[in-house]
Amino acid sequence: MAQPTLFAQTMRAGRKHSTGLFLLSFLANLLLLASSVYMLQVFDRVLASGSFDTLMWLSVIALLAIVTYGFLEFARRKVLSRTGAWISAELSPEVIRRSISDRLETGRSPAGLGDVQDIRNFIGGDAILAFLDAPWTPVFIAVIWMMHPVLGVIAVAGAIVLFLIGVLNDLVTRRRQAEANVKLRQVQNDAQAFVENAETLTGMGMIGSVLARWQASRDVADQEGAGATELSSVLFNLSRAIRLGLQIAILGAGAALVLMTELTAGGMIAASIILARALSPVERAISAWKAFGSYRLASRRLEALFRATKEPTKRVSLPKPDGKLFVKDLRYFAPDTRAPLVKSVSLQLEPGQLCGVLGPSGSGKSSLCRLLVGAWRPSFGEIRLDGAELAEWDSEERGRYVGYLPQQVELFTGTVAENIARMGDVDDAKVLAAAKKSGAHEMILALPEGYETRLGQFRDQLSGGQKQRIGLARALYDDPSLIVLDEPNSNLDGNGEIALQHALAGMKKAGQTVVVVTHVPSLLRQVDKVAVIKDGTLQKFGDRDEVLREMMAKPRPAPTQTKEAAE
Known part of the structure; x- marks a missing residue:
């Protein structure tokens, strides 16, 4: 069995906070139920009893829950941001060293600092929060189901549809987005080379010709990337429209259940709020798929780089040679x-x-x-x-x-x-x-x-x-x-x-x-x-x-x- 590379070991070390992040995500998502519970209690108890004291204490508890959620959300983002920065600091010098080595050995390097930056952006950005929140979607759906099975069926059906849209988004855009990213990176490298050779281009009147060729290459890369982005945008907008339609559906179904005295008015409003929270991570995950694709491609490249280059070994220190x-x-x-x-x-x-x-x-x-x-x-x-x-x-x-x-x-x-x-x-x-x-x-x-x-x-x-x-x-x-x-x-x-x-x-x-x-x-x-x-x-x-x-x-x-x- 192949030994894990230094890249794999670094990424594994970066995941040491996973348990804490899942716990923070659980508590944060649990506290988000505060607004739904507050709405349920206000409609079903406060309005029925007319108690100002109950309203006051419910409001204080709800506000404390929201403030606590704010601190937990800040802690999650802080952990992810620092983890991304730590991984970047650990990998960057080694990636430069190995890129130099691989460039000398094979004539090219499969990865670079841009890939490290893609990993840092994903880990420290909003995309990973959507994936951390997605596992709690079944919990919210279960709460809705406990309110009433009909509402639960609507929530399950909506979640399945949005999940299928996410899978479709990955299948139809993954390859195109990866190829576009490779071409765009090459275009960026070419532009940097032009700047570094400014004297030659200016002295020989080559600026216009090289820019024309560069523009053509960039247009091709942009078109491929734009196609994948537009398709992903269509699917994202479709998911948003479906989510809004589901909220109308669950309100309508909830209202019908209220008329049939199978659900309270507070339950109807609470179910709508919980459904929005349950489907939000799925919808956000679709929009974050591009960042995830870049992260996945960068991980493959870096793993290939670290596997292709030898790990530094400690050698016996030799004395200064005479020069033979x-x-x-x-x-x-x-x-x-x-x-x-x-x-x-x-x-x-x-x-x-x-x-x-x-x-x-x-x-x-x-x-x-x-x-x-x-x-x-x-x-x-x-x-x-x-x-x-x-x-x-x-x-x-x-x-x-x-x-x-x-x-x-x-x-x-x-x-x-x-x-x-x-x-x-x-x-x-x-x-x-x-x-x-x-x-x-x-x-x-x-x-x-x-x-x-x-x-x-x-x-x-x-x-x-x-x-x-x-x-x-x-x-x-x-x-x-x-x-x-x-x-x-x-x-x-x-x-x-x-x-x-x-x-x-x-x-x-x-x-x-x-x-x-x-x-x-x-x-x-x-x-x-x-x-x-x-x-x-x-x-x-x-x-x-x-x-x-x-x-x-x-x-x-x-x-x-x-x-x-x-x-």
Whole structure:
């Protein structure tokens, strides 16, 4: 039997207040009978006896019951609201972590924070109250039946009809609403991507075209969602009309019973009020079905995400490596298309060696970088750091010993110092040391607030070169043993190139193992080894001078024999 996932365990823990909620719901619904009992007593006793004292005390008791109901209702909503907030707080960080992991493993993530929000909205909203109140509908119907069986038959028939409408609503709208929600979420993601790439869209005059395509996609999603919503609305309005008709029916039947002296006038009015309360949860449940559908779909997605990703395990803490890198028969296939991105790579670097990686665009250099830092898991082969496979290291622990500068440098919301410190606790000495080693110290001091300059989405006005230099400082933070630089000079000016040269010399002097992808020959002056990759396969690997000599050597044409020589 499969073990319950962390998601299932969290949801189970969130249900620990179920018993208390059912008790509160029972008491709240019981107190709602106060108005019916009050009406029954007023019509049948007070008006008949003419006692003002009885009327006063009945009114005081009824008001106390309603006030108590208000407190109980507040308590129910408070418990649900806090439960939803607790579940969101427990799941959100784990969902982000697992989404990142699944995105790297499979190329996509089945769930996200939007699903967590759907669960929180359902648990903390009005929809779940309708489901909590629905079990007490038979109790109210039983009370009506005790007043008179004819009224009970009307109440039972009405409840059955409304229940069937609710089932029909689920059958005809569930699938359509789920598909519409998926498409609407994709449309929202596309819109966010447009905003994030505002410079490209504006600079190339693409706003109109992408918005036209986005509008068409949104219209399709809206139409599917609107169809399901309209159908649900029709069924909801039908249920409301039936409920109002039932109240007229029960009043009419009650009046007839009063005329036949089988029911009192107070009983007639009370039965009408109780019926309205009995059918209200069923009617509300129909209108809340959309929220329930979103909750159910979100639960499935999150369960799939948690089942697809491994639970974090406690690993033995390994000492800081010296930087010995061993790669054997490394292969990697794209998770979505299974296309081979890295076909065959084997190499070995000793601590303190610098390796330059050369190759044409699309040859697999960036893929190799992601594999070397543990961002991607190899499909076949092995990568070892000081003899230990990368997978044997805890991700957080390994990250302290590995520096990585990707082609596209992303800086996150926070200060420059926080970004260099990898968004952890800022150690001023280590931040300054990393900035100076990367040659970014003077550039950072020239920023409006120096190391305290705020960065982040829509506020980051740094140039590509400035981002790259801060990214290099982040890679060098806390003196990692292995440093992987993917085209670190792609956005650098002359001063940045010089700073990078000095930084590479410093890494070599510090005994750090460095893998640097570059197309610039000047950077190769610093390297000890050169690896040449083509079509995902390592073509050449060896000492710099030897490999470059082979690459520069041009094959001489075979000598042609003249006719005379042949003779």
